[in-house]
Amino acid sequence: MSKVKKKVKAIKIDLDKCNGCRACEMICSAFHANPKYSSNNPARSRIRVIHEPLKDVYLPIYAGEYTKAECTGRDKYVIDAKEYDECDFCRASCPSRNAFKEPDSGLPLKCDMCEDDPPQEKPLCVQWCINDALTYEEREEEVEEEVKVEDVEIGLGSMVDKYGLQKVIDTVARMAKKE
Ligand code: SF4
Ligand code: SF4
Numbered sequence: 543m544s545k546v547k548k549k550v551k552a553i554k555i556d557l558d559k560c561n562g563c564r565a566c567e568m569i570c571s572a573f574h575a576n577p578k579y580s581s582n583n584p585a586r587s588r589i590r591v592i593h594e595p596l597k598d599v600y601l602p603i604y605a606g607e608y609t610k611a612e613c614t615g616r617d618k619y620v621i622d623a624k625e626y627d628e629c630d631f632c633r634a635s636c637p638s639r640n641a642f643k644e645p646d647s648g649l650p651l652k653c654d655m656c657e658d659d660p661p662q663e664k665p666l667c668v669q670w671c672i673n674d675a676l677t678y679e680e681r682e683e684e685v686e687e688e689v690k691v692e693d694v695e696i697g698l699g700s701m702v703d704k705y706g707l708q709k710v711i712d713t714v715a716r717m718a719k720k721e
Pocket of ligand 1: 559560561562563564565566567591600602670671672673674675676
């Protein structure tokens with residue numbers, strides 16, 4: 543596979559600075575609402591702040607790739623003598639939990655670095671984090687040319703997993719008739 547230069551965008555997360563204000567969740571869900579800024583439901587946010595009260599930590603996690611496969615194991619992390627479940631750190635939209643799924647449709651959510659129309663110069667969650675827990679970085683890397691799977695294909699795949707192929711086909715056929 544050939545190599546290409548790619549601009550890599552990254553958000554550095556400093557847990558020590560996060561106080562769990564959830565401004566990042568609010569602005570992300572508002573930016574991705576339809577119409578834009580018409581609602582701010584954190585359940586629709588592409589960043590979720592996981593709170594572990596007994597461990598006194600707020601953990602901002604970005605929505606990553608959709609997967610239809612549930613992990614077969616549950617690894618544990620021990621940090622500063624506190625034990626964390628692997629799922630606490632996981633970015634996937636997967637069958638074993640409700641995180642990173644659009645609440646009404648169940649469609650997977652994924653952070654798009656605020657490249658949605660209109661694209662933002664800096665991710666909005668970074669701009670709204672007044673505690674500087676989130677820092678935006680850009681760098682150039684040489685990567686293998688990726689085969690792009692269309693968002694619509696991922697979305698349809700998750701609908702098929704949830705409702706079954708026949709139901710999705712019937713619904714699309716019904717919608718086509720109405721057009
Ligand atoms: S806006 Fe910043 S400080 Fe507030 S919850 Fe999000 S990451 Fe933490
Ligand atoms: S970068 Fe944009 S899309 Fe990603 S979590 Fe932050 S606000 Fe949401």
